[in-house]
Amino acid sequence: MVALGRLVNKDIRKGLEMKKIGFIGLGIMGKPMAMNLLKAGYSLTVYDIVPDKVKEVVEAGAEAASSNKEVAQKSELVITMLPNSPDVKEAVLGNNGVLEGAKVGTILIDMSSIAPLASKEVAERAKEKGVVMLDAPVSGGEPKAVEGTLAIMAGGPQETFDQVEGILDIMGASVTRVGEIGSGNMTKLANQIIVALNIAAMSEAMVLATKSGVDPERVFEAIRGGLAGSAVLDAKMPLVLKGNFKPGFRIELHIKDLANALDTAHEVGVPVPLSSAVMEVMQALKVDGKGSDDHGGIIQFYEKLAQVQVRQ
Ligand code: NAD
Numbered sequence: 001m002v003a004l005g006r007l008v009n010k011d012i013r014k015g016l017e018m019k020k021i022g023f024i025g026l027g028i029m030g031k032p033m034a035m036n037l038l039k040a041g042y043s044l045t046v047y048d049i050v051p052d053k054v055k056e057v058v059e060a061g062a063e064a065a066s067s068n069k070e071v072a073q074k075s076e077l078v079i080t081m082l083p084n085s086p087d088v089k090e091a092v093l094g095n096n097g098v099l100e101g102a103k104v105g106t107i108l109i110d111m112s113s114i115a116p117l118a119s120k121e122v123a124e125r126a127k128e129k130g131v132v133m134l135d136a137p138v139s140g141g142e143p144k145a146v147e148g149t150l151a152i153m154a155g156g157p158q159e160t161f162d163q164v165e166g167i168l169d170i171m172g173a174s175v176t177r178v179g180e181i182g183s184g185n186m187t188k189l190a191n192q193i194i195v196a197l198n199i200a201a202m203s204e205a206m207v208l209a210t211k212s213g214v215d216p217e218r219v220f221e222a223i224r225g226g227l228a229g230s231a232v233l234d235a236k237m238p239l240v241l242k243g244n245f246k247p248g249f250r251i252e253l254h255i256k257d258l259a260n261a262l263d264t265a266h267e268v269g270v271p272v273p274l275s276s277a278v279m280e281v282m283q284a285l286k287v288d289g290k291g292s293d294d295h296g297g298i299i300q301f302y303e304k305l306a307q308v309q310v311r312q
Pocket residue numbers: 024025026027028029030047048049050053068081082083084087090091111112113114138139140141142248249250253
Protein backbone atom coordinates (compact mmCIF):
# COMPACT_ATOMS: atom_id res chain seq x y z
CA MET A 1 0.00 0.00 0.00
CA VAL A 2 2.84 2.35 0.85
CA ALA A 3 4.39 1.84 -2.59
CA LEU A 4 1.09 2.27 -4.43
CA GLY A 5 0.27 5.43 -2.50
CA ARG A 6 3.64 6.84 -3.35
CA LEU A 7 3.18 6.03 -7.02
CA VAL A 8 -0.05 7.94 -7.21
CA ASN A 9 1.49 10.94 -5.50
CA LYS A 10 4.89 10.89 -7.06
CA ASP A 11 5.72 12.66 -10.26
CA ILE A 12 6.77 9.87 -12.59
CA ARG A 13 6.76 12.10 -15.66
CA LYS A 14 10.26 11.30 -16.87
CA GLY A 15 10.67 7.75 -18.06
CA LEU A 16 6.95 7.27 -18.57
CA GLU A 17 7.42 7.13 -22.34
CA MET A 18 10.11 4.50 -21.81
CA LYS A 19 7.83 1.52 -21.46
CA LYS A 20 10.04 -1.50 -22.15
CA ILE A 21 12.35 -2.34 -19.30
CA GLY A 22 14.70 -5.31 -18.99
CA PHE A 23 15.57 -6.59 -15.52
CA ILE A 24 18.54 -8.90 -14.87
CA GLY A 25 19.14 -10.52 -11.46
CA LEU A 26 15.98 -11.48 -9.59
CA GLY A 27 17.50 -12.23 -6.18
CA ILE A 28 16.56 -10.92 -2.73
CA MET A 29 16.60 -7.31 -4.00
CA GLY A 30 15.98 -7.62 -7.74
CA LYS A 31 12.73 -9.54 -7.42
CA PRO A 32 10.80 -6.98 -5.35
CA MET A 33 12.27 -4.09 -7.36
CA ALA A 34 11.08 -5.72 -10.58
CA MET A 35 7.65 -6.38 -9.02
CA ASN A 36 7.27 -2.66 -8.23
CA LEU A 37 8.06 -1.72 -11.85
CA LEU A 38 5.42 -4.21 -13.03
CA LYS A 39 2.88 -2.78 -10.59
CA ALA A 40 3.63 0.69 -11.97
CA GLY A 41 2.61 -0.52 -15.42
CA TYR A 42 5.94 -1.09 -17.13
CA SER A 43 6.40 -4.04 -19.45
CA LEU A 44 9.29 -6.14 -18.18
CA THR A 45 11.59 -8.72 -19.79
CA VAL A 46 13.58 -10.59 -17.14
CA TYR A 47 16.51 -13.00 -16.84
CA ASP A 48 18.43 -14.72 -14.05
CA ILE A 49 21.02 -17.49 -14.46
CA VAL A 50 18.99 -19.46 -11.90
CA PRO A 51 15.73 -20.12 -13.82
CA ASP A 52 13.60 -20.58 -10.67
CA LYS A 53 14.29 -16.99 -9.60
CA VAL A 54 12.18 -15.49 -12.40
CA LYS A 55 9.10 -17.62 -11.62
CA GLU A 56 7.23 -15.19 -9.38
CA VAL A 57 7.93 -12.17 -11.56
CA VAL A 58 6.77 -14.02 -14.69
CA GLU A 59 3.58 -15.07 -12.88
CA ALA A 60 3.04 -11.37 -12.15
CA GLY A 61 3.23 -10.51 -15.86
CA ALA A 62 6.89 -10.25 -16.89
CA GLU A 63 8.25 -12.02 -19.96
CA ALA A 64 11.12 -14.47 -19.38
CA ALA A 65 14.14 -14.16 -21.69
CA SER A 66 16.66 -16.92 -22.26
CA SER A 67 19.75 -14.72 -21.97
CA ASN A 68 20.98 -11.28 -21.00
CA LYS A 69 21.38 -10.56 -24.72
CA GLU A 70 17.69 -11.27 -25.33
CA VAL A 71 16.71 -8.98 -22.43
CA ALA A 72 18.63 -6.15 -24.11
CA GLN A 73 17.15 -6.90 -27.54
CA LYS A 74 13.65 -6.47 -26.14
CA SER A 75 14.25 -3.39 -23.96
CA GLU A 76 14.93 0.36 -24.16
CA LEU A 77 16.29 0.38 -20.64
CA VAL A 78 18.13 -2.49 -18.92
CA ILE A 79 18.50 -2.72 -15.14
CA THR A 80 20.99 -5.10 -13.53
CA MET A 81 20.89 -6.17 -9.86
CA LEU A 82 23.73 -8.66 -9.44
CA PRO A 83 26.10 -9.65 -6.61
CA ASN A 84 29.49 -8.15 -7.57
CA SER A 85 31.78 -6.68 -10.23
CA PRO A 86 32.61 -9.99 -12.02
CA ASP A 87 28.89 -10.82 -12.30
CA VAL A 88 28.09 -7.42 -13.82
CA LYS A 89 31.01 -7.76 -16.26
CA GLU A 90 29.82 -11.25 -17.22
CA ALA A 91 26.19 -10.19 -17.68
CA VAL A 92 26.97 -7.01 -19.62
CA LEU A 93 30.26 -7.64 -21.44
CA GLY A 94 30.27 -11.46 -21.60
CA ASN A 95 29.02 -13.95 -24.20
CA ASN A 96 25.30 -13.50 -24.82
CA GLY A 97 25.57 -10.41 -22.67
CA VAL A 98 23.64 -7.14 -22.65
CA LEU A 99 25.99 -5.35 -25.06
CA GLU A 100 25.48 -8.06 -27.69
CA GLY A 101 21.76 -7.36 -27.76
CA ALA A 102 21.58 -3.63 -27.00
CA LYS A 103 20.65 -1.04 -29.63
CA VAL A 104 22.33 2.36 -29.89
CA GLY A 105 20.58 4.62 -27.38
CA THR A 106 19.79 1.87 -24.86
CA ILE A 107 20.25 2.97 -21.25
CA LEU A 108 21.87 0.59 -18.78
CA ILE A 109 21.37 1.15 -15.04
CA ASP A 110 23.51 -1.10 -12.88
CA MET A 111 21.96 -1.08 -9.41
CA SER A 112 24.34 -3.71 -7.98
CA SER A 113 26.91 -2.70 -5.36
CA ILE A 114 30.23 -3.12 -7.14
CA ALA A 115 33.70 -1.54 -7.25
CA PRO A 116 33.58 2.03 -8.64
CA LEU A 117 36.43 1.19 -11.02
CA ALA A 118 34.42 -1.71 -12.44
CA SER A 119 31.47 0.66 -13.06
CA LYS A 120 33.77 2.96 -15.02
CA GLU A 121 35.18 0.05 -17.02
CA VAL A 122 31.74 -1.34 -17.93
CA ALA A 123 30.49 2.17 -18.80
CA GLU A 124 33.46 2.71 -21.16
CA ARG A 125 32.73 -0.54 -22.99
CA ALA A 126 29.02 0.30 -23.14
CA LYS A 127 29.78 3.73 -24.60
CA GLU A 128 31.63 2.07 -27.50
CA LYS A 129 28.29 0.42 -28.38
CA GLY A 130 26.27 3.62 -28.02
CA VAL A 131 24.85 2.51 -24.67
CA VAL A 132 24.84 5.03 -21.78
CA MET A 133 25.26 3.72 -18.25
CA LEU A 134 24.43 4.90 -14.76
CA ASP A 135 25.70 3.19 -11.62
CA ALA A 136 22.85 3.40 -9.12
CA PRO A 137 23.37 1.14 -6.10
CA VAL A 138 20.82 1.10 -3.32
CA SER A 139 20.60 1.05 0.45
CA GLY A 140 17.73 -0.18 2.57
CA GLY A 141 17.63 -3.94 2.20
CA GLU A 142 14.81 -6.28 1.28
CA PRO A 143 11.98 -4.60 3.27
CA LYS A 144 12.59 -1.27 1.53
CA ALA A 145 12.97 -2.97 -1.83
CA VAL A 146 9.50 -4.48 -1.25
CA GLU A 147 8.02 -1.12 -0.17
CA GLY A 148 9.71 0.76 -3.01
CA THR A 149 11.44 3.02 -0.49
CA LEU A 150 15.13 2.34 -1.15
CA ALA A 151 17.78 5.06 -0.98
CA ILE A 152 19.26 5.21 -4.47
CA MET A 153 22.65 6.85 -5.13
CA ALA A 154 23.40 7.39 -8.80
CA GLY A 155 26.42 8.28 -10.90
CA GLY A 156 26.50 9.17 -14.61
CA PRO A 157 25.44 11.87 -17.05
CA GLN A 158 22.85 14.34 -15.71
CA GLU A 159 20.85 14.08 -18.93
CA THR A 160 20.52 10.29 -18.61
CA PHE A 161 19.66 10.59 -14.94
CA ASP A 162 16.88 13.06 -15.81
CA GLN A 163 15.48 10.58 -18.34
CA VAL A 164 15.19 7.73 -15.83
CA GLU A 165 14.65 9.52 -12.52
CA GLY A 166 10.92 8.76 -12.65
CA ILE A 167 11.64 5.05 -13.00
CA LEU A 168 14.13 5.07 -10.13
CA ASP A 169 11.48 6.90 -8.07
CA ILE A 170 9.27 3.82 -8.30
CA MET A 171 11.90 1.75 -6.49
CA GLY A 172 13.20 4.39 -4.11
CA ALA A 173 12.06 6.94 -1.55
CA SER A 174 15.16 9.02 -2.21
CA VAL A 175 16.98 9.18 -5.53
CA THR A 176 20.14 11.28 -5.57
CA ARG A 177 22.58 11.87 -8.41
CA VAL A 178 25.95 12.12 -6.71
CA GLY A 179 28.20 12.83 -9.71
CA GLU A 180 29.74 11.11 -12.71
CA ILE A 181 29.90 7.36 -13.35
CA GLY A 182 31.41 5.44 -10.41
CA SER A 183 30.30 8.00 -7.83
CA GLY A 184 27.15 6.01 -7.06
CA ASN A 185 29.25 3.05 -6.00
CA MET A 186 31.77 5.27 -4.20
CA THR A 187 28.83 6.57 -2.14
CA LYS A 188 27.64 3.01 -1.54
CA LEU A 189 31.10 2.07 -0.18
CA ALA A 190 30.85 4.97 2.27
CA ASN A 191 27.38 3.72 3.22
CA GLN A 192 28.65 0.18 3.78
CA ILE A 193 31.54 1.32 5.97
CA ILE A 194 29.14 3.30 8.15
CA VAL A 195 26.64 0.41 8.40
CA ALA A 196 29.30 -2.22 9.20
CA LEU A 197 30.92 -0.09 11.90
CA ASN A 198 27.52 0.75 13.38
CA ILE A 199 26.54 -2.91 13.68
CA ALA A 200 29.90 -3.76 15.23
CA ALA A 201 29.61 -0.89 17.74
CA MET A 202 26.05 -1.92 18.63
CA SER A 203 27.20 -5.53 19.10
CA GLU A 204 30.18 -4.68 21.29
CA ALA A 205 28.05 -2.39 23.49
CA MET A 206 25.11 -4.78 23.85
CA VAL A 207 27.33 -7.75 24.76
CA LEU A 208 28.97 -5.58 27.42
CA ALA A 209 25.60 -4.49 28.85
CA THR A 210 24.21 -8.03 28.82
CA LYS A 211 27.21 -9.67 30.50
CA SER A 212 27.14 -6.92 33.12
CA GLY A 213 23.60 -8.00 33.99
CA VAL A 214 21.60 -5.21 32.30
CA ASP A 215 18.62 -6.18 30.12
CA PRO A 216 19.65 -5.40 26.48
CA GLU A 217 16.04 -4.70 25.49
CA ARG A 218 15.84 -1.97 28.14
CA VAL A 219 19.22 -0.60 27.00
CA PHE A 220 17.87 -0.42 23.44
CA GLU A 221 14.71 1.39 24.59
CA ALA A 222 16.74 3.79 26.73
CA ILE A 223 19.26 4.86 24.08
CA ARG A 224 17.42 4.69 20.76
CA GLY A 225 16.07 8.25 21.07
CA GLY A 226 19.44 9.73 22.01
CA LEU A 227 22.66 10.40 20.14
CA ALA A 228 23.47 6.68 19.89
CA GLY A 229 20.17 6.04 18.16
CA SER A 230 20.38 5.14 14.47
CA ALA A 231 18.55 3.51 11.60
CA VAL A 232 20.95 0.57 12.06
CA LEU A 233 20.09 0.20 15.75
CA ASP A 234 16.35 0.34 15.03
CA ALA A 235 16.57 -2.16 12.17
CA LYS A 236 18.97 -4.69 13.70
CA MET A 237 18.45 -4.68 17.47
CA PRO A 238 14.90 -6.14 17.40
CA LEU A 239 16.21 -9.01 15.24
CA VAL A 240 19.21 -9.59 17.49
CA LEU A 241 16.90 -9.76 20.53
CA LYS A 242 14.95 -12.53 18.76
CA GLY A 243 18.12 -14.30 17.62
CA ASN A 244 16.84 -13.89 14.06
CA PHE A 245 19.78 -13.81 11.65
CA LYS A 246 17.89 -14.80 8.53
CA PRO A 247 19.14 -12.58 5.65
CA GLY A 248 18.39 -9.72 4.72
CA PHE A 249 21.86 -8.74 3.81
CA ARG A 250 24.28 -11.63 4.05
CA ILE A 251 27.61 -11.24 5.88
CA GLU A 252 29.29 -12.61 2.71
CA LEU A 253 27.87 -9.71 0.68
CA HIS A 254 29.09 -7.22 3.27
CA ILE A 255 32.56 -8.83 3.09
CA LYS A 256 32.39 -8.21 -0.67
CA ASP A 257 31.54 -4.53 -0.09
CA LEU A 258 34.28 -4.05 2.52
CA ALA A 259 36.80 -5.75 0.19
CA ASN A 260 35.80 -3.23 -2.51
CA ALA A 261 36.06 -0.42 0.08
CA LEU A 262 39.54 -1.50 1.25
CA ASP A 263 40.83 -1.89 -2.34
CA THR A 264 39.41 1.46 -3.41
CA ALA A 265 40.66 3.23 -0.27
CA HIS A 266 44.18 1.87 -0.70
CA GLU A 267 44.20 2.76 -4.40
CA VAL A 268 43.47 6.40 -3.60
CA GLY A 269 45.76 6.47 -0.53
CA VAL A 270 43.26 6.42 2.33
CA PRO A 271 44.01 4.16 5.33
CA VAL A 272 40.79 2.71 6.80
CA PRO A 273 41.74 1.06 10.12
CA LEU A 274 38.23 0.58 11.51
CA SER A 275 36.92 -0.97 8.28
CA SER A 276 39.87 -3.38 8.30
CA ALA A 277 39.07 -4.46 11.85
CA VAL A 278 35.40 -5.13 11.08
CA MET A 279 36.42 -6.96 7.91
CA GLU A 280 38.39 -9.44 10.09
CA VAL A 281 35.38 -9.85 12.40
CA MET A 282 33.27 -10.77 9.37
CA GLN A 283 35.99 -13.11 8.07
CA ALA A 284 35.96 -14.91 11.43
CA LEU A 285 32.19 -15.32 11.23
CA LYS A 286 32.49 -16.71 7.71
CA VAL A 287 35.04 -19.30 8.89
CA ASP A 288 32.59 -20.12 11.68
CA GLY A 289 29.94 -21.03 9.06
CA LYS A 290 27.90 -17.84 9.47
CA GLY A 291 28.62 -16.17 6.12
CA SER A 292 25.03 -16.60 4.99
CA ASP A 293 23.59 -15.02 8.15
CA ASP A 294 22.26 -11.46 8.06
CA HIS A 295 24.94 -8.87 8.90
CA GLY A 296 23.05 -8.27 12.16
CA GLY A 297 24.65 -11.64 13.04
CA ILE A 298 27.97 -9.83 13.57
CA ILE A 299 26.94 -9.82 17.22
CA GLN A 300 27.62 -13.58 17.33
CA PHE A 301 31.36 -12.85 17.11
CA TYR A 302 31.21 -10.72 20.26
CA GLU A 303 28.87 -13.17 21.99
CA LYS A 304 31.36 -15.99 21.45
CA LEU A 305 34.28 -13.93 22.76
CA ALA A 306 32.36 -12.96 25.90
CA GLN A 307 30.44 -16.24 26.31
CA VAL A 308 27.09 -14.53 26.63
CA GLN A 309 23.95 -14.23 24.46
CA VAL A 310 22.06 -10.99 23.86
CA ARG A 311 18.43 -12.19 23.67
CA GLN A 312 14.99 -11.25 25.01
P1 NAD B 1 21.20 -12.17 -4.58
O1 NAD B 1 22.39 -13.06 -4.58
O2 NAD B 1 20.00 -12.55 -3.78
O3 NAD B 1 20.72 -11.90 -6.09
C1 NAD B 1 21.58 -11.80 -7.20
C2 NAD B 1 20.94 -12.52 -8.37
O4 NAD B 1 21.76 -12.36 -9.54
C3 NAD B 1 20.82 -14.04 -8.15
O5 NAD B 1 19.47 -14.44 -8.34
C4 NAD B 1 21.75 -14.64 -9.19
O6 NAD B 1 21.31 -15.90 -9.69
C5 NAD B 1 21.73 -13.56 -10.27
N1 NAD B 1 22.90 -13.59 -11.18
C6 NAD B 1 24.22 -13.71 -10.86
N2 NAD B 1 24.98 -13.62 -11.96
C7 NAD B 1 24.13 -13.43 -13.01
C8 NAD B 1 24.32 -13.27 -14.42
N3 NAD B 1 25.54 -13.29 -14.97
N4 NAD B 1 23.22 -13.12 -15.20
C9 NAD B 1 21.98 -13.11 -14.66
N5 NAD B 1 21.73 -13.26 -13.34
C10 NAD B 1 22.80 -13.43 -12.52
O7 NAD B 1 21.76 -10.74 -4.11
P2 NAD B 1 20.90 -9.50 -3.55
O8 NAD B 1 20.84 -9.58 -2.07
O9 NAD B 1 19.67 -9.35 -4.35
O10 NAD B 1 21.92 -8.31 -3.87
C11 NAD B 1 22.11 -7.78 -5.19
C12 NAD B 1 23.02 -6.57 -5.08
O11 NAD B 1 22.39 -5.59 -4.26
C13 NAD B 1 24.37 -6.87 -4.43
O12 NAD B 1 25.38 -6.11 -5.06
C14 NAD B 1 24.18 -6.44 -2.99
O13 NAD B 1 25.40 -6.08 -2.39
C15 NAD B 1 23.25 -5.26 -3.17
N6 NAD B 1 22.40 -4.95 -2.02
C16 NAD B 1 21.79 -5.94 -1.33
C17 NAD B 1 21.00 -5.62 -0.22
C18 NAD B 1 20.33 -6.68 0.61
O14 NAD B 1 19.86 -6.36 1.71
N7 NAD B 1 20.24 -7.92 0.13
C19 NAD B 1 20.85 -4.28 0.17
C20 NAD B 1 21.44 -3.28 -0.59
C21 NAD B 1 22.23 -3.62 -1.69
